[in-house]
Amino acid sequence: MKKCFSGVFIVLLLLITSISPLAANTRIVIDGVGIPSDMEPEIRNNRTMVPLRVISENLGANVHWSGSTITLTKDDMQVILKQNSHTVLRNGKPVQLDVEPYIKNGRTLVPIRFLAETFDCSVNYKNFTVTVTTKPLVINTIKIAAIQHEYHMTMGGIVQQMKGNSYNKAFYDILMENKGQKVEAPANYSWHIDLDHPGSYYKVGQYDFMNLEGKSIKRYDIYSLVGSFPAETLEGYPEVLLYDATANQWYLFPDNALQSIDELLNSASKNGFLTIISNTVV
Secondary structure, three states, X not given: OHHHHHXXXXXXXXXXXXXXXXXXXXXXXXXXXXXXXXXXXXEEOOEEEEEHHHHHHHOOOEXXXXXOEEEEEEOOEEEEEEOOOOEEEEOOEEEEOOOOOEEEOOEEEEEXXXXXXXXXXXXXXXXXXXXXXXXXXXXXXXXXXXXXXXXXXXXXXXXXXXOOHHHHHXXXXXXXXXXXXXXXOOOOEEOOOOOOOOOOEEEEEEEEEEEOOOOEEEEEEEEEEOOOOOHHHHOOOOOEEEEXXXXXXXXXXXXXXXXXXXXXXXXXXXXXXXXXXEEOOO
16 A cells, blocks of 8 residues: 555656746746736746747737737748647748647747747746847947937926837837938927917927937937917928937928837836836926
């Protein structure tokens, strides 16, 4: 009886120790920021599986769904995965995964190392932490460490910094892809809302691209038309303007691009990449 009990105990012990303890404790750190998630990473076949949102939001990949097929795109790289399939198409060429993507609790889990390395990121595993480092945004050969965002309210203002290389690059891409034709500077523009002059603009936000030493090497401001006037007095005035403060040049800028910036900042804040530097709002 004792021998039987010992045998059962040994089998149970082997089963318990064969289950990786990392599944419930593994952390994901991207560009120095611990990534929050409503679902813990899992270890399958010695591969760390994470919710797809971790990849799409924090590595800067765009996601398109079509049934059980998932297409991720970033720059000139496209990856096509299928749920419960080991075969992946990477820029049209088939690649075999050790673990197929799968759904659990309504979340699609994918192998983070394969996708991170595919999107040209470095991956390291140590002390229950998967560390992913993405390539920094580079402007005129200068690496960008953060984007400093300042905006004012009726009384006071907020200065915050967005870090995370993928977020910085996505922000810069929004500016470059939506920068319209050059225009003359408006007659009236400032941080404050001018209710005396139709066609005046107020600054929605100031965005400084900071180098590794914490100095601004490029600045853009976004201005919005003050709409508190009769419609006929505002005819012909663009709704939004982009100002390249470094080059002293104004551009047309679409309103939907401004909305994209707001969504990006909200995503960065939710995932821990946005830090408030000062808050003087009363």
